[in-house]
Amino acid sequence: MRYDIVIIGVGVAGLYAAINIPKEKKVLLINKASPWDCNTYYAQGGITTAYDHDDIALHVKDTLGAGAGMCSQEAVEVMSKESLAVIDDLIVRGFEFDKAEDGTLLYTKEAAHSRDRILHAGGDATGRYLHYFLLQQNPHPMLCDAKVFDILIEAGRCCGVVVRHEHQVKVIEASHVIIASGGVGSLYEFHTNARSISGDIHGICVDKGIALENMEMMQFHPTVYVGNQSVQKQLLTEALRGEGAHIVDENGYRFAFEYDENGELAPRDIVSRAIYDYMQRTGKQAYLSFDNFDEKYFHKRFPNICNALRLQGFNVPKEKVPISPAFHYAIGGIKTSLDGAVEGVKGLYAIGEAASTGVHGANRLASNSLLEGLVFSKRASRHLLQNPNEFCEKMPKIDDYVLAEPEDKAKKDKLRSIMWKNVSIARTKTGLYEAQEAIQQMLADKVGRLLKLRLLTALSIVEAALKRETSIGVHYIKEESKC
Numbered sequence: 001m002r003y004d005i006v007i008i009g010v011g012v013a014g015l016y017a018a019i020n021i022p023k024e025k026k027v028l029l030i031n032k033a034s035p036w037d038c039n040t041y042y043a044q045g046g047i048t049t050a051y052d053h054d055d056i057a058l059h060v061k062d063t064l065g066a067g068a069g070m071c072s073q074e075a076v077e078v079m080s081k082e083s084l085a086v087i088d089d090l091i092v093r094g095f096e097f098d099k100a101e102d103g104t105l106l107y108t109k110e111a112a113h114s115r116d117r118i119l120h121a122g123g124d125a126t127g128r129y130l131h132y133f134l135l136q137q138n139p140h141p142m143l144c145d146a147k148v149f150d151i152l153i154e155a156g157r158c159c160g161v162v163v164r165h166e167h168q169v170k171v172i173e174a175s176h177v178i179i180a181s182g183g184v185g186s187l188y189e190f191h192t193n194a195r196s197i198s199g200d201i202h203g204i205c206v207d208k209g210i211a212l213e214n215m216e217m218m219q220f221h222p223t224v225y226v227g228n229q230s231v232q233k234q235l236l237t238e239a240l241r242g243e244g245a246h247i248v249d250e251n252g253y254r255f256a257f258e259y260d261e262n263g264e265l266a267p268r269d270i271v272s273r274a275i276y277d278y279m280q281r282t283g284k285q286a287y288l289s290f291d292n293f294d295e296k297y298f299h300k301r302f303p304n305i306c307n308a309l310r311l312q313g314f315n316v317p318k319e320k321v322p323i324s325p326a327f328h329y330a331i332g333g334i335k336t337s338l339d340g341a342v343e344g345v346k347g348l349y350a351i352g353e354a355a356s357t358g359v360h361g362a363n364r365l366a367s368n369s370l371l372e373g374l375v376f377s378k379r380a381s382r383h384l385l386q387n388p389n390e391f392c393e394k395m396p397k398i399d400d401y402v403l404a405e406p407e408d409k410a411k412k413d414k415l416r417s418i419m420w421k422n423v424s425i426a427r428t429k430t431g432l433y434e435a436q437e438a439i440q441q442m443l444a445d446k447v448g449r450l451l452k453l454r455l456l457t458a459l460s461i462v463e464a465a466l467k468r469e470t471s472i473g474v475h476y477i478k479e480e481s482k483c
Contacts, residue, residue, distance in 0.1 A: 013352025043127025067361020203453025362473020
């Protein structure tokens with residue numbers, strides 16, 4: 001099997017990269033599960049864009065502010081300046097954002113944005129609508145239910161990938177490989193990610209010596225209903241708070257203002273820590289209250305959230321819903337150039353949540369993720385087409401891996417528990433060292449290749465957290481009791 005380009009992942013980044021590559025090129029998209037099992041499909045809030053050219057400077061300022069001084073200003077400026085073009089491209093291709101009765105685009109506001117600049121579709125189903133649209137636009141073939149468990153590299157050149165598909169190991173040669181595999185959600189006990197998102201490809205990068213960056217920067221969404229039985233927890237989009245929902249305790253007290261003057265509209269890291277600390281300190285439950293919403297408007301604007309919560313037995317918007325922070329987004333990832341190129345490996349690219357472009361710094365500004373996926377996937381496709389790479393003359397040796405061992409499931413569950421307990425919202429040095437020791441012990445045990453990749457990714461998060469000794473953004477080191 002030989003292709004010009006292999007794309008790992010079929011979320012917004014992988015699909016938009018694909019539709020920007022001519023159909024004359026031999027391209028294969030590889031998906032770990034079904035096409036719908038990706039984070040894009042579950043994105044609720046919307047797509048940020050500079051409202052107009054005059055808003056670019058303010059969008060950049062808001063993004064830099066949320067990133068707590070760790071963003072690459074150049075990367076943020078690229079993303080904001082190119083946002084208008086990618087949104088126009090989607091509209092020209094036929095994508096329909098939500099509009100007002102007069103036909104103008106509807107914009108909304110989320111935490112830490114200075115103005116309304118977020119476009120949405122289907123109310124609270126932007127990701128679902130965008131994902132379906134991009135799937136329809138994609139002219140290239142797709143291989144589903146295929147697990148990539150190795151990337152082939154020879155003499156600094158990417159040669160292809162190795163996958164498990166239909167109980168067979170298959171080597172797929174490629175002159176270019178684009179990693180668009182998403183984040184690391186399944187490493188955590190409570191998360192909002194699609195079930196297949198588990199950081200496998202990051203683990204391959206660790207195994208191959210490919211640089212990861214800012215892996216300690218893991219973002220936790222403040223408002224998640226974790227009482228459902230699914231592995232994936234019910235996200236309650238920030239747009240709810242942007243349009244008037246309040247965070248309260250069981251007595252209706254809006255405690256978030258104790259932590260920041262902006263209350264529930266402070267950046268996500270502050271709001272997540274506020275909820276976590278308040279519940280720990282007082283023993284009270286946090287809730288999201290929708291009292292300000294008209295029932296008819298609530299159902300129209302947030303139809304999927306409304307239906308999901310009613311199925312769980314909540315009479316929304318009249319009844320408030322218990323909430324907890326949960327893992328949401330991997331800010332750090334595979335280090336890339338502004339064109340998505342991975343340094344040191346010719347023909348290898350990384351885009352979307354899998355990559356670290358520098359735009360998010362220490363805390364991602366709400367709804368910048370879909371925009372990042374669009375802007376940098378287009379840049380990667382353009383750069384790839386302008387920089388041809390030959391097929392490898394000599395293919396590297398294919399290792400004979402055991403993909404899974406009988407005890408792997410129990411160890412995966414143990415890993416999720418460790419990561420949630422010790423490497424989540426509030427971290428301590430003691431807890432991080434405990435996590436490091438436990439993960440290293442599992443790596444020393446007999447484990448399958450797929451679990452090993454997860455463990456390597458988890459270890460990279462822990463080690464990055466240990467190296468950064470001071471709190472910044474989503475990386476919060478809690479002072480330990482000296483008793």
